[in-house]
Amino acid sequence: MRHIKHAFCLSLVTLGLTACGGGGGKSTSVAASSMAPGSVAASSVIASSAPASSTPASSVAPSSVAAPSSTPASSIAPPSSFAASSSSAAATLVNLSVTSGWRGNGDGNSGITYSSDGVSFTAAGDNLGAVTDIAAPIQLEDAVFTMIVKVSSEFKSSGASLQPFAQIKGGAWAGEWDCWAGNDLFTAGSDVTITCTIAEADKKFDQTANDVQIGVQAKGTPTGVVTIKSASVTLKQKASNSSGASSSAASAYSANVNSLRELATFPIGVAVSNTDSPSYNILTNASEKTLVEKHFDQMTAGNIMKMSYLQPSQGNFTFTNADAFVDYAKSKNINIHGHALVWHSDYQVPNFMKNWSGSAADFLTALETHITNVVDHYEAKDNLVSWDVVNEALTDGTPSNFRTTDSTFYVKSGNSAVYIERAFKAARAANAGVKLYYNDYNIEQNNSKTNKMIEMVTDFQARSIPIDGIGFQMHVCLNYPTATTIAAAMKKVVDKGLMVKITELDVAINQPYCDNYPANKISAFTQTVALAQKKRYCEIVKAYLDTVPANLRGGISVWGTTNANTWLDDLYRTQFDNQKISWPLLFDSSYNDKPALRGFADALQGTACSNL
Ligand code: 9MR
Numbered sequence: 001m002r003h004i005k006h007a008f009c010l011s012l013v014t015l016g017l018t019a020c021g022g023g024g025g026k027s028t029s030v031a032a033s034s035m036a037p038g039s040v041a042a043s044s045v046i047a048s049s050a051p052a053s054s055t056p057a058s059s060v061a062p063s064s065v066a067a068p069s070s071t072p073a074s075s076i077a078p079p080s081s082f083a084a085s086s087s088s089a090a091a092t093l094v095n096l097s098v099t100s101g102w103r104g105n106g107d108g109n110s111g112i113t114y115s116s117d118g119v120s121f122t123a124a125g126d127n128l129g130a131v132t133d134i135a136a137p138i139q140l141e142d143a144v145f146t147m148i149v150k151v152s153s154e155f156k157s158s159g160a161s162l163q164p165f166a167q168i169k170g171g172a173w174a175g176e177w178d179c180w181a182g183n184d185l186f187t188a189g190s191d192v193t194i195t196c197t198i199a200e201a202d203k204k205f206d207q208t209a210n211d212v213q214i215g216v217q218a219k220g221t222p223t224g225v226v227t228i229k230s231a232s233v234t235l236k237q238k239a240s241n242s243s244g245a246s247s248s249a250a251s252a253y254s255a256n257v258n259s260l261r262e263l264a265t266f267p268i269g270v271a272v273s274n275t276d277s278p279s280y281n282i283l284t285n286a287s288e289k290t291l292v293e294k295h296f297d298q299m300t301a302g303n304i305m306k307m308s309y310l311q312p313s314q315g316n317f318t319f320t321n322a323d324a325f326v327d328y329a330k331s332k333n334i335n336i337h338g339h340a341l342v343w344h345s346d347y348q349v350p351n352f353m354k355n356w357s358g359s360a361a362d363f364l365t366a367l368e369t370h371i372t373n374v375v376d377h378y379e380a381k382d383n384l385v386s387w388d389v390v391n392e393a394l395t396d397g398t399p400s401n402f403r404t405t406d407s408t409f410y411v412k413s414g415n416s417a418v419y420i421e422r423a424f425k426a427a428r429a430a431n432a433g434v435k436l437y438y439n440d441y442n443i444e445q446n447n448s449k450t451n452k453m454i455e456m457v458t459d460f461q462a463r464s465i466p467i468d469g470i471g472f473q474m475h476v477c478l479n480y481p482t483a484t485t486i487a488a489a490m491k492k493v494v495d496k497g498l499m500v501k502i503t504e505l506d507v508a509i510n511q512p513y514c515d516n517y518p519a520n521k522i523s524a525f526t527q528t529v530a531l532a533q534k535k536r537y538c539e540i541v542k543a544y545l546d547t548v549p550a551n552l553r554g555g556i557s558v559w560g561t562t563n564a565n566t567w568l569d570d571l572y573r574t575q576f577d578n579q580k581i582s583w584p585l586l587f588d589s590s591y592n593d594k595p596a597l598r599g600f601a602d603a604l605q606g607t608a609c610s611n612l
Helices: 153-158 286-295 320-331 360-379 408-412 418-430 448-462 483-494 527-547 567-571 595-604
Strands: 030-032 092-096 102-104 112-115 118-122 129-134 144-151 161-168 192-197 212-219 225-235 268-272 298-301 335-338 384-391 435-440 469-472 475-477 499-508 553-558
Touching: 092 129, 102 112, 118 129, 129 161, 129 225, 144 161, 144 212, 153 225, 161 192, 212 225, 268 286, 298 320, 298 553, 320 335, 335 360, 360 384, 360 408, 360 418, 384 418, 418 435, 418 448, 435 448, 435 499, 448 483, 469 483, 483 499, 483 527, 499 527, 527 553, 527 595
Parallel strands: 268 298, 268 553, 298 335, 335 384, 384 435, 435 469, 469 499, 475 499, 499 553
Antiparallel strands: 030 192, 092 225, 102 129, 112 118, 118 225, 129 212, 144 192, 144 225, 161 212
């Protein structure tokens, strides 16, 4: 088992340490950039020699660079292995997370906020900024630190500048202060790439003893906000692919999985964004594409195939965006799991259905019309292989029953759950070959809801209502439900001769309904947490393999690509104090592998599940 050392910060508190003046402007270059966060390519890193004219306004002001805190570091893991895609013959690109692991470098380490844009700091004074850590051992000498930053109009107007820097933690807190990005280089609200070459004498930054913090601080009399949209370090040396002591260069963790899908004999899927998220659009974001095409052979549209997207008003079917998504998949030999023909959740129900004032019979006909049109349309594109026909029609609690007043479909069908079977019949009538699933959450808990679902499908089978399988969404916790419970719930479906598909898998580290929250909120994605999640992913996949025979395996899909694009952080924004702390997926926010990916692969390869 590979050893993964996480980049922890030290808990030592040391105050008011090193002087950090602005330097002579030796090595910062600035270039306009429109690159997406996390997509910094090695070739975009320019080690430049900016003219000395970029001398800072406050070239001698000392700075109180904040001491290490117990805040977690970025997602870098030292060199047990390397992400091949990040290495070139001459250099290694290490992406740094901009969704966790940063702290303010002023008193109390405060002033940091995260958003979908990245990490921001309030430029409340000279030398105030944001830093993140890179764990020793690390060879940063001659490395180029690159950030895409955006400043607010207040910052621009204040005339302040920015200084990217690196600093050895502990000891003398030596630093690289020769980098500079003057105010004239910024336009309010626009992305600017700033770089800093770590070029201190005596290989000071080739550290075995101390971690290094790198960041950016405001210089002058700043006001406003600075946002770091992406951050990366290009190490001078090529990463070694051998594990252990032969290299002292840090790199992104690699799970050593060339392609997850190639390890499985059933579909391995992922939910992706499209026009519903400009940042993570699978059709335009190269990092998303690379990751999806490498590991997955099935995609689910996170949103854009829901009812209100496909038929916003009665008779007005809008397939353009969904077609582009399905066609892209086809061009990459990726199949589609359709999601979802019928879902009560308010925002995806078209207004004409919500406001239906006609008869129940006509409502059911309108529902069938939606299903017939959509299923027909995608039958013509032969890579859509299965549908979530009805999603989440059952209540939680004991006993579980059909949703009633909170479901437009139940109410407008004449206070009847008949819409469910009508939906399945319509889907089958439209396409005889496509697999039809009932999809729900919490049914993996082997509880009343599981039993109600089984009661429903037993009834369907007795009355020849077409259904092929059950979709277990599986938005689960780190410790709950147990793999044994999950297996028992799946077994009930297998015993009905139905297919089992894990449709929306994610393993939340924090989630308000998990037993560790909020009392035992996990504030840092530490090595221990990452490895616990790895084991958990492995156990879930193993439970699936052990329980579901090959002919009934509909596949396993994860609900999102990277930690940066998970529904959990959005839904629980308030409980999470705007922090992104669910960390539920297989890849970190910089598209690096997480140990969770190794755990998934371990199960597929028959390796014992382990938190080592
Ligand atoms: O991930 C989806 C999120 O972007 C949407 O805002 C939300 C509401 O439409 O739906 C999320 O996906 C859900 C899925 O469609 C059904 N199962 C639960 C998923 C997570 O909420």
